[in-house]
Amino acid sequence: MPRTAIAPTFVGEGKIELREHTYRDPGPGELLLAVGANAICGTDREQWFEGSAVVPGHEAAGTVVAAGEGTTVAEGTRGAVFLMDYCGTCRSCRLGYTNQCLAKRNDMGFTADGGYGPYEIVHESNFFAVPDSVTAAEATLLLDVMGTSGHALGRIHRMRDDVESLYVAGAGPIGLGILVMARIRYGADVPVYVSDVSPWRLAFAEELGATPVDATRPVTLTGVDAAIDSTGKQSARQTAVAVLGKRGVLACVGHGEGLTLDVSADLIAPERTVMGSEYFAYAEMAANLELLQAHLPQLSRIITHRLPASELTAAFELFLGGETGKVVVTQDER
Ligand SMILES: [Zn+2]
Numbered sequence: 001m002p003r004t005a006i007a008p009t010f011v012g013e014g015k016i017e018l019r020e021h022t023y024r025d026p027g028p029g030e031l032l033l034a035v036g037a038n039a040i041c042g043t044d045r046e047q048w049f050e051g052s053a054v055v056p057g058h059e060a061a062g063t064v065v066a067a068g069e070g071t072t073v074a075e076g077t078r079g080a081v082f083l084m085d086y087c088g089t090c091r092s093c094r095l096g097y098t099n100q101c102l103a104k105r106n107d108m109g110f111t112a113d114g115g116y117g118p119y120e121i122v123h124e125s126n127f128f129a130v131p132d133s134v135t136a137a138e139a140t141l142l143l144d145v146m147g148t149s150g151h152a153l154g155r156i157h158r159m160r161d162d163v164e165s166l167y168v169a170g171a172g173p174i175g176l177g178i179l180v181m182a183r184i185r186y187g188a189d190v191p192v193y194v195s196d197v198s199p200w201r202l203a204f205a206e207e208l209g210a211t212p213v214d215a216t217r218p219v220t221l222t223g224v225d226a227a228i229d230s231t232g233k234q235s236a237r238q239t240a241v242a243v244l245g246k247r248g249v250l251a252c253v254g255h256g257e258g259l260t261l262d263v264s265a266d267l268i269a270p271e272r273t274v275m276g277s278e279y280f281a282y283a284e285m286a287a288n289l290e291l292l293q294a295h296l297p298q299l300s301r302i303i304t305h306r307l308p309a310s311e312l313t314a315a316f317e318l319f320l321g322g323e324t325g326k327v328v329v330t331q332d333e334r
Pocket residue numbers: 041042043058059144
């Protein structure tokens with residue numbers, strides 16, 4: 001039986017209208033989730049200002065309340081939703097590069113209903129089950145905070161396995177995720193420099209173990225082994241290249257502006273690598289769940305605010321104010 005429920009419609013210019021929304025039954029291979037939590041992401045900014053044809057929200061976790069034909073996940077199972085509804089059969093998917101699927105069906109929350117509404121229909125293949133000891137809000141950490149960050153660190157590791165210093169441009173939620181994941185991966189002796197223009201964000205990053213770098217002033221660091229840009233700003237990317245030493249690796253995670261390289265001086269002579277890193281592969285979630293359980297207090301500090309779905313507008317305004325870590329919206333009754 002299709003269900004009708006009240007869901008937020010993003011009409012643009014920062015306005016949300018609550019409208020009746022019909023959720024169909026899950027089809028073959030699909031699950032209907034009762035959403036428990038959805039984390040707000042900087043990427044949501046566009047839908048907030050421009051509006052959206054679907055219910056946004058791409059960092060969701062929830063509970064299976066109905067399962068379609070051919071599925072094996074039991075009703076009552078809780079888990080997180082992998083953004084990309086990957087096909088599972090193309091060359092990329094067969095090799096495990098599910099974030100580079102060649103025949104992606106949807107991006108959840110962008111082209112199909114996401115997690116700011118009370119329900120979400122997902123393919124079983126992009127649902128990742130978590131144990132009951134992990135709350136829905138904590139399960140959202142497996143997505144951009146841990147997943148995207150861990151993937152970028154993993155891509156850097158492919159180029160060099162002796163990283164003894166890391167520079168992170170931007171102390172937003174992704175930058176903070178990279179910081180905490182790097183502390184876990186490399187240990188406390190490897191300095192993680194985090195730059196930002198916001199004093200609030202720099203202070204928060206420092207609390208989480210960063211060596212803060214004021215990006216409003218010239219950055220004088222040199223000889224850093226690896227860097228990650230989470231800002232998408234050209235000036236931040238140029239600085240990230242400039243701080244690298246020989247064999248340095250830059251991973252660009254933030255979408256946005258460009259990067260100008262002097263190929264001889266910046267790349268060839270010092271044998272540096274500049275790479276992109278997009279989201280993460282579904283298969284990375286299992287190892288990240290182990291990390292989440294082992295380091296829950298440290299990781300959950302990145303969530304600075306939890307608001308009920310009835311306060312979605314206030315939650316967005318708070319997040320866009322720039323003085324938060326991750327802001328998580330929870331469904332009232334769960
Ligand atoms: Zn996100």
